[in-house]
Amino acid sequence: MQRRPSVAAREARLPSPGSACLLPRGFLRPRRAGAMRLGPWPAALGLLLLYAAVAGASKAEELHYPQGEHRADYDREALLGVQEDVDEYVKLGHEEQQRRLQSIIKKIDSDSDGFLTESELSQWIQMSFKHYAMQEAKQQFVEYDKNSDGTVTWDEYNIQMYDRVIDFDENTALDDTEEESFRQLHLKDKKRFEKANQDSGPGLNLEEFIAFEHPEEVDYMTEFVIQEALEEHDKNGDGFVSLEEFLGDYRRDPTANEDPEWILVEKDRFVNDYDKDNDGRLNPQELLSWVVPNNQGIAQEEALHLIDEMDLNGDKKLSEEEILENQDLFLTSEATDYGRQLHDDYFYHDEL
Numbered sequence: 001m002q003r004r005p006s007v008a009a010r011e012a013r014l015p016s017p018g019s020a021c022l023l024p025r026g027f028l029r030p031r032r033a034g035a036m037r038l039g040p041w042p043a044a045l046g047l048l049l050l051y052a053a054v055a056g057a058s059k060a061e062e063l064h065y066p067q068g069e070h071r072a073d074y075d076r077e078a079l080l081g082v083q084e085d086v087d088e089y090v091k092l093g094h095e096e097q098q099r100r101l102q103s104i105i106k107k108i109d110s111d112s113d114g115f116l117t118e119s120e121l122s123q124w125i126q127m128s129f130k131h132y133a134m135q136e137a138k139q140q141f142v143e144y145d146k147n148s149d150g151t152v153t154w155d156e157y158n159i160q161m162y163d164r165v166i167d168f169d170e171n172t173a174l175d176d177t178e179e180e181s182f183r184q185l186h187l188k189d190k191k192r193f194e195k196a197n198q199d200s201g202p203g204l205n206l207e208e209f210i211a212f213e214h215p216e217e218v219d220y221m222t223e224f225v226i227q228e229a230l231e232e233h234d235k236n237g238d239g240f241v242s243l244e245e246f247l248g249d250y251r252r253d254p255t256a257n258e259d260p261e262w263i264l265v266e267k268d269r270f271v272n273d274y275d276k277d278n279d280g281r282l283n284p285q286e287l288l289s290w291v292v293p294n295n296q297g298i299a300q301e302e303a304l305h306l307i308d309e310m311d312l313n314g315d316k317k318l319s320e321e322e323i324l325e326n327q328d329l330f331l332t333s334e335a336t337d338y339g340r341q342l343h344d345d346y347f348y349h350d351e352l
Helices: 043-064 072-080 083-091 094-108 118-144 154-162 177-196 206-213 219-233 243-247 261-274 284-291 295-310 320-325 327-331
Strands: none
Touching: 094 118, 094 320, 094 327, 118 154, 118 206, 118 295, 154 177, 177 206, 177 219, 219 284, 243 261, 261 284, 295 320, 295 327, 320 327
């Protein structure tokens, strides 16, 4: 179970099978701090690294589910990252682990009735998503603010992302297809940066930087997110995104009997997840549900999964006893962010 990336990160989707790779020459799209950043390598090397990453994902799946069995400690290791953090988690004494877990359970139980419902679990998981997204943005802000003056300028953003300042002419397209794709992405970043800058100062303060990194979390960025998506996908300018526009440049192979698997999946998502009024196109609000991370859906799915696995008496809710009986499952779920909340006093202290 994974959180969906921010709106900005979704711009860097892997190319669909059979489609052209739109990565810029010399770059694997460096979206955020900590992401892979490459210098001016040949495009062929970028493609090799891209497909190596895809192969690596397959290998990771094998490690996560050896012989089809879920390996719970893989989730914890993947989330905590470095071995030192994993070691710290393991060293936490049983009594202290229980105390912190019980404190978290009480906070999830918003009506204090002694049970955790699907709604309470879902709301808690969504709150956890947002908390860690904001914490990550705050950490990135410090990294981007090169001169420590409390703002991140466009030049500082470029230096952090690309090791140099990049400037493209808005009105001059590039001949090379890959370079032109990168120019378009870079200009979109710049537009979002400028929109986030509410006070028109020389750079973004922390709140504005969060709006830039996570426009889906900030009300004043919503209209910009919608318009940006329409500009990219609404090819006929009617204010909606049709299924054909949703699928992008896909053209069915005339020799194939049916569409490839990924197209069938995307069509299903369009019809069943996004096109709520069933009119065959996405209006601006429906479009927002596509381009904005659907953490609510992920949280609800995880809440239902936990209740299904841990509800011993079939009452469709969890008691503290049921959670402690299945403590390992609870600690390797989104409800505790794979155990990380036990090390974050924001969650286990009495005040939240």
